[in-house]
Amino acid sequence: MPVFSVSRDHPLAPLIAAANQVILGKEREIRLALACLFAGGHLLIEDLPGVGKTTLAQTLAALLGLRYHRIQFTSDLLPADITGVSLYQRETGDFRFLPGPIFAQLILADEINRATPKTQSALLEAMEEGQVTAEGETRPLPQPFFVIATQNPAHQIGTFPLPESQLDRFLVRLELGYPDREAELALLASGGQRTRAASLTPLLQPADIPVLRQATATLHAAPPLLAYVQALVEATRRQTGFLHGLSPRAGLGLLAVARAWAWLEGRDMVLPDDVQAVLPAVACHRLRSAQGGGHATPEDIGALIRSVPIP
Amino acid sequence: MSVAAPQALDRGAVPWLFATALIATAPHFFHQPEWLTGLALLIFGWGGWLWWRGLRLPGRWWLVALVVASCAGIVLQFRSLFGREAGLALLVVFTAMKLLELRSRRDAAVVTVLGYFLLLTHYFHSQSILTGAWLFAASLIVTATLIRLHGGPNSRLLPTLRYAALLTVQAVPFMLVLYLLFPRIGGPLWGLPQDAYNGRTGLSGSMSPGSIANLAQNGDIAFRARFESTPPSRGRLYWRGPVLEEFDGQTWKAMDALALARPDISGQDPPLRYAVTLEPHNQRWLLALDAPSTWPADSRLLANLTLLGNRPITQRQRIELTTTLDYRFNVQESGTTLQRALRLPAGRNPRAQALGQSWRETIVDPGSRVEQALTLFRTGNFVYTLTPPLLAGDTMDEFLFGTRRGFCEHYAAAFVVLMRAAGVPARVITGYQGGELNPLDGYLVVRQSDAHAWAEVWLAGQGWVRVDPTAAIAPTRIESGLAEAMPGSDALPALVALRQDWLRSLRFRWEALNNGWNQWILGYNPERQRELMGRLGLPDADWQTLAKWLFGACGLVLLLVSAWTLAHRPRLDPAQRLWRRASARLGRRGIDCPEWMPPLAVLARVEAGQPALAPAFRSFVEHYLACRYGPGPTNLKALRRALAALP
Numbered sequence: 001m002p003v004f005s006v007s008r009d010h011p012l013a014p015l016i017a018a019a020n021q022v023i024l025g026k027e028r029e030i031r032l033a034l035a036c037l038f039a040g041g042h043l044l045i046e047d048l049p050g051v052g053k054t055t056l057a058q059t060l061a062a063l064l065g066l067r068y069h070r071i072q073f074t075s076d077l078l079p080a081d082i083t084g085v086s087l088y089q090r091e092t093g094d095f096r097f098l099p100g101p102i103f104a105q106l107i108l109a110d111e112i113n114r115a116t117p118k119t120q121s122a123l124l125e126a127m128e129e130g131q132v133t134a135e136g137e138t139r140p141l142p143q144p145f146f147v148i149a150t151q152n153p154a155h156q157i158g159t160f161p162l163p164e165s166q167l168d169r170f171l172v173r174l175e176l177g178y179p180d181r182e183a184e185l186a187l188l189a190s191g192g193q194r195t196r197a198a199s200l201t202p203l204l205q206p207a208d209i210p211v212l213r214q215a216t217a218t219l220h221a222a223p224p225l226l227a228y229v230q231a232l233v234e235a236t237r238r239q240t241g242f243l244h245g246l247s248p249r250a251g252l253g254l255l256a257v258a259r260a261w262a263w264l265e266g267r268d269m270v271l272p273d274d275v276q277a278v279l280p281a282v283a284c285h286r287l288r289s290a291q292g293g294g295h296a297t298p299e300d301i302g303a304l305i306r307s308v309p310i311p
Numbered sequence: 312m313s314v315a316a317p318q319a320l321d322r323g324a325v326p327w328l329f330a331t332a333l334i335a336t337a338p339h340f341f342h343q344p345e346w347l348t349g350l351a352l353l354i355f356g357w358g359g360w361l362w363w364r365g366l367r368l369p370g371r372w373w374l375v376a377l378v379v380a381s382c383a384g385i386v387l388q389f390r391s392l393f394g395r396e397a398g399l400a401l402l403v404v405f406t407a408m409k410l411l412e413l414r415s416r417r418d419a420a421v422v423t424v425l426g427y428f429l430l431l432t433h434y435f436h437s438q439s440i441l442t443g444a445w446l447f448a449a450s451l452i453v454t455a456t457l458i459r460l461h462g463g464p465n466s467r468l469l470p471t472l473r474y475a476a477l478l479t480v481q482a483v484p485f486m487l488v489l490y491l492l493f494p495r496i497g498g499p500l501w502g503l504p505q506d507a508y509n510g511r512t513g514l515s516g517s518m519s520p521g522s523i524a525n526l527a528q529n530g531d532i533a534f535r536a537r538f539e540s541t542p543p544s545r546g547r548l549y550w551r552g553p554v555l556e557e558f559d560g561q562t563w564k565a566m567d568a569l570a571l572a573r574p575d576i577s578g579q580d581p582p583l584r585y586a587v588t589l590e591p592h593n594q595r596w597l598l599a600l601d602a603p604s605t606w607p608a609d610s611r612l613l614a615n616l617t618l619l620g621n622r623p624i625t626q627r628q629r630i631e632l633t634t635t636l637d638y639r640f641n642v643q644e645s646g647t648t649l650q651r652a653l654r655l656p657a658g659r660n661p662r663a664q665a666l667g668q669s670w671r672e673t674i675v676d677p678g679s680r681v682e683q684a685l686t687l688f689r690t691g692n693f694v695y696t697l698t699p700p701l702l703a704g705d706t707m708d709e710f711l712f713g714t715r716r717g718f719c720e721h722y723a724a725a726f727v728v729l730m731r732a733a734g735v736p737a738r739v740i741t742g743y744q745g746g747e748l749n750p751l752d753g754y755l756v757v758r759q760s761d762a763h764a765w766a767e768v769w770l771a772g773q774g775w776v777r778v779d780p781t782a783a784i785a786p787t788r789i790e791s792g793l794a795e796a797m798p799g800s801d802a803l804p805a806l807v808a809l810r811q812d813w814l815r816s817l818r819f820r821w822e823a824l825n826n827g828w829n830q831w832i833l834g835y836n837p838e839r840q841r842e843l844m845g846r847l848g849l850p851d852a853d854w855q856t857l858a859k860w861l862f863g864a865c866g867l868v869l870l871l872v873s874a875w876t877l878a879h880r881p882r883l884d885p886a887q888r889l890w891r892r893a894s895a896r897l898g899r900r901g902i903d904c905p906e907w908m909p910p911l912a913v914l915a916r917v918e919a920g921q922p923a924l925a926p927a928f929r930s931f932v933e934h935y936l937a938c939r940y941g942p943g944p945t946n947l948k949a950l951r952r953a954l955a956a957l958p
Contacts (some may be wrong), residue, residue: 220942224884240467269940272909309906311887 010266015063015203022059022196023052025183029174032281033060033148035260037209038216041171041253042127042147044112044285051176053150057108060148064209065202067142069104071123073115075158079122083134097134102126105142105206109149113159123147124166144209164286171253172278173285216263221255221270227311228272229255232279235308236287241300243288254282272310279305320419321464325362327456328422329355332410334449335429336403342436344388347400350381351407358410369411377408399432419460426453440828451475484868492861494854495837514552514741516594518764519562520702520710523741524718527697527793529759532590533743534598535826536755539584543600545745546789547636549765549777550598550757552742554615556651560659561706563724563739566651572614575643576602578635588629588829595620598742598757600634601777607631614648615738616640616775627829642774644736649769652736660707660728667732677770680733684726685783691715693722695785719788722780723764736769740777745792752823760793885947886938889954893931896957900924910936927957 010016012034019030033056036043045053054070061068071082084100101107102123109123126132127147131140149170152159167173179187190196229251237245246254254275262274280301287296333355340348354377361368381404382392389397406425412418430446430453455475459466515522534550542548555563582604589597597610597618606612607630610620655664670680694716702709707728710721717725723739730737744763746755765779782789844852849860883891894904897913902920904913914932918925931953938945 220940222940222942224887225940269936269942271911271936271940273911276909276912306905306907310909 010264012264016264018063018200018203019056019059022200023056024186025179026052026056026176029056029176030060031261031264032172032174032257032278035257035264035278036172036281037064037144037146038212038260038263039171039253039256040213040217041256042149042169044167044170044173045148045150045176046153046173046285047150047176049152051178053176054108054110056176057106057148057150059200061106061108062200063202064106064204064206066105066144066146066206066209068106068108069101070108070110071101072110073112073119075114075116077115077119079119080134082119082122083126083132086135097137097139099139100132100134102132103139103141105144105146107145107147109147111152112149113151113161115160117160117163120160120162120166123149124169127169144206144213167285168247168249170285172257172281174281216260217256219259219263219270220268221259224311225270225272225275226255228308229258229275231308231311232275232304235304236283239304239307241290241303242296243290243293246283246286250282250286254279257282276305320413320416322362322365323464324419324456324460325413327459328413328419329359329362329410331426331453331456332406332422334445334452335426336406338433338436338442338445339399339403339429343396343400343403346384347388347404350384351403354404354407354411358407358413361411368414374408374411377411378405381408395435399435402429402432416460419456423453423457423460426456438833440825443828443832447479451479454478481872485865488861488864488868490835491840491843492857492864494857495835495840514592514594514596514762516553516555516565517562518555518720518724518739518741520699520706520717520721520724523720523762523764524697524699526762527718527760531759532822533592533757533759533761534587534589536585536587536746536757537753538755542748542755543583543636545791547600548745548755549601549740549763549779550743550746551601551616551618551740552596552598554617554767555739555741556615558654558656558724558728560656566615572645574602574612574614574616575641576604576635577639577642578602578604579637579639580635582633582635584631584633586629586631588627588826588834589624590627591625593623593625595623597624597630599632600636602635602638602640603632604635605631605633614641627834629830629834640774641769642772644769644774649736652738652769653731653734655728655731660705662705662708663711663725663728664732666711667729667734670729670733674733677733677735677768680735681730681768681770681778684729684733685778685780687729688722688726688780688783693717693784695719695722695781695788719781720764722784723766726766726778726780730766730768738767740765740767744779744789747792749819749823749826751819752826754823754826756822756826884939886935886945886950889947889950890935890939893928893935893954893957897924897928924958927953931957 016027016030016034020027023030033043037060045056047053057070058068071077080100082100082102084098084103086095086097088094089096107123112120112123126141127145130143130145131138133139151162178184233246233248233251233254236242255270257278258270258274261278262270265274267274280298283301283304284296284298287300288294289296289300336351340351360366382401385397385400385404386392389400391397392401402425406422406429409418409422409425413422427450430449433442433446436442451472452475455471458474458478459471462471514526536542553565556566557564583600585600587598597606597620599606599618602616603612603618606618607620610618610630612618670683674680674683692715695718696716697718699710699717699721700714702714707725710717711725711729720739720741727737727739741762741764743757743761744765745761746757748755763781765777765781767775767777769775779789840857841850841852844850844857849856852860890910894913897904897917900921902913902916904916908916910932914925914929917928931950934946934950934953937943938947938950
């Protein structure tokens with residue numbers, strides 16, 4: 001009975017190892033990103049420029065074998081630049097739709113908070129609906145459809161911070177942080193990793209992803225585990241440390257990511273350990289601290305975890 | 312041994328401590344010298360300002376100077392640092408000063424303890440309902456402060472108060488048990504409330520013009536009475552107090568030497584049974600309707616029908632009485648008494664004396680002389696008023712032939728002077744007349760404003776007969792009370808003059824409540840306790856028996872509470888119970904595993920801290936996780952075995 005982590009025999013072990021070769025010292029973040037993908041959500045990476053956000057997105061796209069587009073968000077980007085436009089065809093005399101970069105399986109929306117809210121919402125609607133409506137015609141997006149958005153911390157100049165309602169569309173938010181000493185030394189020695197990301201060969205087929213999603217979604221979560229998830233969510237509503245608590249949708253998301261995390265650990269059941277492992281990534285961007293009003297920090301979440309006994 | 316550094320007090324706790332100190336000391340402000348109240352408020356203000364501006368607390372020398380100055384002031388005021396009042400003053404000032412050195416949680420704890428202690432001291436001054444309510448609220452605040460101190464900066468106002476209220480409510484059963492069963496000693500536990508002794512208004516043993524009119528402006532309750540049958544009509548409710556026989560031309564006085572002869576009363580109707588609850592008035596007389604036929608054992612009836620207790624009434628007291636309303640009294644009166652009842656100071660009030668003597672010469676029948684005097688009052692343009700003009704010199708002459716405006720004591724005194732001059736033995740009776748029936752609890756409330764003076768004359772063959780000259784001037788005073796007799800008079804106390812019905816009923820309600828409080832809470836004395844114990848099947852319970860029942864009852868309450876708590880404890884899953892046991896075992900081996908810590912994290916701790924234990928614990932965790940979180944069937948047996956295998 002696989003209770004403990006069996007990473008070596010896991011089907012995705014080679015994939016994680018390969019990603020680890022490119023993004024040095026960030027295995028936890030890679031796992032969280034994968035968990036987010038298998039839980040069927042979208043990923044937001046928030047950090048300073050130059051810590052490897054784009055590299056992580058490129059690496060995942062390459063290893064998963066997904067059709068990949070990168071959209072660099074700027075303040076003059078228009079919704080049509082994402083969704084596509086209809087052009088007049090002189091030969092035939094009618095209009096032909098030219099799909100925009102959103103018609104791909106993995107979108108890297110780089111520096112999403114530099115675009116205007118109107119453009120941001122075009123992307124976010126696509127994320128929510130899985131389809132794009134342009135010029136009165138609705139077109140489905142390819143499946144799987146996975147968005148990795150990156151953003152700079154909101155206090156940087158020239159940004160439009162995402163409103164709460166749109167932040168909620170991202171299942172997981174990650175901060176990559178600076179690499180540790182060994183990883184940084186290795187990085188300096190190799191002279192940058194982005195070139196390696198481009199040369200990776202896919203380890204999965206696009207058709208594998210629905211199968212894997214199905215496998216994680218049906219992973220066993222026992223009643224005591226559900227009670228623990230509920231207790232955590234309820235505690236965020238009851239406790240004074242947060243302005244308002246987590247929504248039921250956030251609770252569902254937490255359980256889904258915990259399932260995917262447990263599956264990546266090679267278990268056939270979800271444990272409280274899995275819930276605690278993914279809680280900061282799921283909850284931080286959805287909660288505001290009562291003191292100062294900023295987003296909750298991992299320390300806040302740590303205090304929350306320590307205040308809820310495991311049922 | 313190392314001393315732990317004192318824990319700093321968080322800023323948000325300070326307002327709570329101020330509230331505690333203020334609410335616990337405030338009632339003393341009304342009983343202390345003004346300068347002490349001012350000093351305490353000044354210190355409160357200073358401390359509050361320092362907190363508001365976030366300034367440093369005053370240094371040690373400031374505090375020493377304050378202590379010396381306030382002690383010096385208290386010694387000057389009370390001639391001592393000890394004793395009740397000086398001790399209370401010290402407590403209040405020092406509590407305020409403690410707020411100037413709120414640095415650590417220890418200081419805060421001192422303030423709350425002082426707060427609880429101060430609450431008790433208020434019973435020295437008053438034991439009224441309002442005091443009780445204030446102290447109940449105050450204890451709630453002090454408890455909430457204590458909770459806030461332990462809750463830290465994140466606790467919120469409402470939940471803290473709710474918690475304090477919950478604790479208070481939980482304490483109520485214990486309070487009741489202790490109240491009912493704690494062995495009672497005679498007299499209140501804290502000594503008497505101070506207001507039993509000082510500043511009591513009421514009848515005194517003397518009367519001069521204006522003394523009863525002053526009393527009439529006081530709405531305090533003198534006593535309450537409860538009749539076993541329907542109360543007699545208002546006009547018959549004459550509550551006899553001191554009988555005044557000595558007159559010096561200005562002031563009437565009661566006899567110093569007490570006539571010890573028993574009065575001779577012949578009653579003609581069935582006796583009326585009632586109980587009187589007297590407010591303390593610091594005098595010995597009791598108030599009864601004329602003429603008493605039975606009275607309590609520790610009192611006696613004087614020859615002039617005054618009922619006298621053995622000791623001054625210094626606390627609220629309930630007495631059972633019976634009275635015959637139709638009576639003849641001392642038809643055979645001693646010569647000395649009659650002589651005394653004819654004595655007038657020579658040379659005083661010559662016109663009144665001359666008028667009386669003229670009646671004696673022209674009218675043969677003494678009863679007709681009485682009628683003559685009442686006719687004079689009725690027809691001589693006399694006015695009944697609460698605010699008569701001041702009289703000096705020969706006061707009765709001036710009243711009868713000059714001002715002709717007076718209150719009941721003027722009429723009673725002038726009547727007796729006229730009668731004595733006319734050769735009819737007469738004396739002044741002071742007491743209360745009437746009263747107000749509270750329809751809610753059936754108690755008749757008699758106030759100081761019902762104080763009254765009337766007269767008594769001795770007629771041959773009839774004995775002493777009551778004559779109320781006020782009834783001749785203002786019959787409504789006797790039939791309906793002072794408020795009806797004095798419409799629009801603003802000299803009457805507000806409570807007596809109330810005319811609106813709803814205000815009246817509100818007042819009735821409040822007084823019924825007060826009466827209940829007096830009868831049942833404050834009046835719960837050793838006799839009542841014995842009575843209650845008797846009804847509970849424990850007649851003649853001594854204090855040892857009471858103590859046994861006390862502990863038994865407290866134990867029972869505790870048992871019920873714990874049983875309820877145990878019954879409502881969340882049920883643990885068997886696997887989880889085994890996990891708790893394993894956690895406890897780890898705890899004994901120095902590995903702390905709090906309830907929020909997930910199993911694999913605990914395992915990691917064990918592997919790091921107790922590698923020898925790790926394999927056995929790892930197997931236990933594997934079974935536990937399978938049982939509790941796994942998809943398959945639970946195998947508790949294997950889990951128990953794994954637990955047993957834990958060293």
